[in-house]
Amino acid sequence: MEIKQLTQQNRRHWVCTAIAEANADLGGEARQRKYSAMAESPYRFFRGTSHLFWADLYKDWRFTFYGGTAGTQTWIQGDAHVYNFGAFANHDGEVIYGLDDFDDAIVSDYQYDLWRLGVSLVLDARENGHHDEATIETALRRMAKRYLKVATAFDPERADEVVHFTADTAPAPLAGFLEEVGSRKTRAKMLGKWTREQRNGRRTFDFDKPKLKRLSPQQRKAFTAAFEAYRQTQQDPVADARDPGFFAVKDIARRVRAGTGSLGTPRYYVLIEGAGSDDHDDIILDVKRQDGPAACGAMSADERAIYHGVFAHEGQRHALGFHALAEHPDRYLGWLALDDGVYSVRERSPFKKDFPSDSLGGGKRFVKMAGIWGEVLATEHRRAGRALNADAPFTFxxxxxxxxxxxxxGFKRLFTAISRHYADCVTSDYDRFLTTLA
Incomplete structure (x- = not known):
C-alpha cells in the first residue's frame, strides 16, 4: 500500500460515506426516493443531510465569539431552515406563523439554529434565482439584526406577554400570506384532501391517494392498542363531555413519501372523531417515529450519555421541546410506543402551509421577510429559554x-460569513453527491 493511501480524509469520501451511513437503515426503494429528492437542488440536499451540518459546525470554534456559554443555550429547533417555519392554528383558532417541526429539538447553543437558518436562506434564494449576491448579503444582515434585537430585549414587568405572528400583528409580506391561509384553508378542505365519506356516512381515509397505504389487520390491532396508551401522555388533555364519541378512532393509514430529511421515516395518520356534531369536525393526528436529533451524531460519548440520562425516550424529548418552543403547543401532543420505536403524536393542522419563498421577487420584500424569519426565531428561542430557566427567566x-x-x-459579519461560506460548501457537497450516490 502506498503512503498516500494512509488517510482517506478528503471531503468527497467523507461526505459520501456519511450520507450512506445515515441512510443505511432505509430500504433500497425508500433510500433511492430520498436520494432523488436530495438531487433536486442544493437546498433539498441541505434539508436531507442535516447530519453533515452538525458534524461540520458543532465544534466550530467561532461559536465562542457570541455564545458558547451555558446561558446562551436554549431549546433550539435543531433543523432550522426557511421551510421549517409555517402557518398553523393555535388554541384560540388563530392562524399563526412560527416553527412547525420539532423532530430535532434539543437544548444547545442558539447559534446552531441561526446559522442553519442563514445557510438555508442563501441556498433557497439562489435556487429561486430572483436575487443577486449583494441582495442576499443585505437579507442576511437584516436577519441577524432582527434576531439580535429581539433576542436581547426583555421587560421583567411583561414576562408573561404572549408574542405571536398573525395576519393582524405580522408585517408585510407575512400578513398577507396569513390572511390568505385563514380565508382559503379549512378543516373541511383538509378532510376532503385525505378522506372520503362512504355511503353509510362513515368517514375513512381515501386510499386512492398514493401517499396513504392500508395497514394489515395485525398492524391495525397493534396500533390501536398503542393508541389507547397515548391518551395518558398528553400534557394538556383534550376532553369534551358533550360528545362521548370524541376521540374514537375512525381509521388509520400509513403515510408515505413525506418530507425530505425524514423521507422514509415510519409515519401514520389517525382519523379520530371530533368534539362536535358537524360532519367536518374530524381530526387527523400525525404519528411519526422519533429517531433522535441529528445533533446527537456530533456529540461526544460523554455528551450522549448525559442526553440519554435526561430523556426517557425520543417521544418525551420531542414533546418537551415542542412545549418549550411553541407559543401554543398542540393540545393533542403526546407519544406512543410501537415495536419499532417511540412515535410522536400531534394534530395535522388544517391551516398547515409553508410561506412561498419563490414569491419574494422584489428585493425589498425578500429582505423584509428575512428580518421576519430572524424575529420569529428569536421570539421562540426566548420563549424556550424561559422554559429552560424557570427560576431565572431572562437568563438567555x-x-x-x-x-x-x-x-x-461583528455579530452580523460573522453570521453572514458563515451562512454564505457554508452554503458554498453545501453546493460543492451536492455536486459530489450527484456524481457518486444519486
Missing part, C-alpha cells in the same frame, strides 16, 4: 447581551 437574553456586548456589527 442577559447572556446574549453579555456575549455580544454591543458588537452588533
Amino acid at each position: 437574553e442577559r447572556s446574549l447581551q453579555d456575549a455580544t456586548d454591543g458588537d452588533a456589527t
Whole structure:
C-alpha cells in the first residue's frame, strides 16, 4: 500500500460515506426516493443531510465569539431552515406563523439554529434565482439584526406577554400570506384532501391517494392498542363531555413519501372523531417515529450519555421541546410506543402551509421577510429559554447581551460569513453527491 493511501480524509469520501451511513437503515426503494429528492437542488440536499451540518459546525470554534456559554443555550429547533417555519392554528383558532417541526429539538447553543437558518436562506434564494449576491448579503444582515434585537430585549414587568405572528400583528409580506391561509384553508378542505365519506356516512381515509397505504389487520390491532396508551401522555388533555364519541378512532393509514430529511421515516395518520356534531369536525393526528436529533451524531460519548440520562425516550424529548418552543403547543401532543420505536403524536393542522419563498421577487420584500424569519426565531428561542430557566427567566437574553456586548456589527459579519461560506460548501457537497450516490 502506498503512503498516500494512509488517510482517506478528503471531503468527497467523507461526505459520501456519511450520507450512506445515515441512510443505511432505509430500504433500497425508500433510500433511492430520498436520494432523488436530495438531487433536486442544493437546498433539498441541505434539508436531507442535516447530519453533515452538525458534524461540520458543532465544534466550530467561532461559536465562542457570541455564545458558547451555558446561558446562551436554549431549546433550539435543531433543523432550522426557511421551510421549517409555517402557518398553523393555535388554541384560540388563530392562524399563526412560527416553527412547525420539532423532530430535532434539543437544548444547545442558539447559534446552531441561526446559522442553519442563514445557510438555508442563501441556498433557497439562489435556487429561486430572483436575487443577486449583494441582495442576499443585505437579507442576511437584516436577519441577524432582527434576531439580535429581539433576542436581547426583555421587560421583567411583561414576562408573561404572549408574542405571536398573525395576519393582524405580522408585517408585510407575512400578513398577507396569513390572511390568505385563514380565508382559503379549512378543516373541511383538509378532510376532503385525505378522506372520503362512504355511503353509510362513515368517514375513512381515501386510499386512492398514493401517499396513504392500508395497514394489515395485525398492524391495525397493534396500533390501536398503542393508541389507547397515548391518551395518558398528553400534557394538556383534550376532553369534551358533550360528545362521548370524541376521540374514537375512525381509521388509520400509513403515510408515505413525506418530507425530505425524514423521507422514509415510519409515519401514520389517525382519523379520530371530533368534539362536535358537524360532519367536518374530524381530526387527523400525525404519528411519526422519533429517531433522535441529528445533533446527537456530533456529540461526544460523554455528551450522549448525559442526553440519554435526561430523556426517557425520543417521544418525551420531542414533546418537551415542542412545549418549550411553541407559543401554543398542540393540545393533542403526546407519544406512543410501537415495536419499532417511540412515535410522536400531534394534530395535522388544517391551516398547515409553508410561506412561498419563490414569491419574494422584489428585493425589498425578500429582505423584509428575512428580518421576519430572524424575529420569529428569536421570539421562540426566548420563549424556550424561559422554559429552560424557570427560576431565572431572562437568563438567555442577559447572556446574549453579555456575549455580544454591543458588537452588533461583528455579530452580523460573522453570521453572514458563515451562512454564505457554508452554503458554498453545501453546493460543492451536492455536486459530489450527484456524481457518486444519486
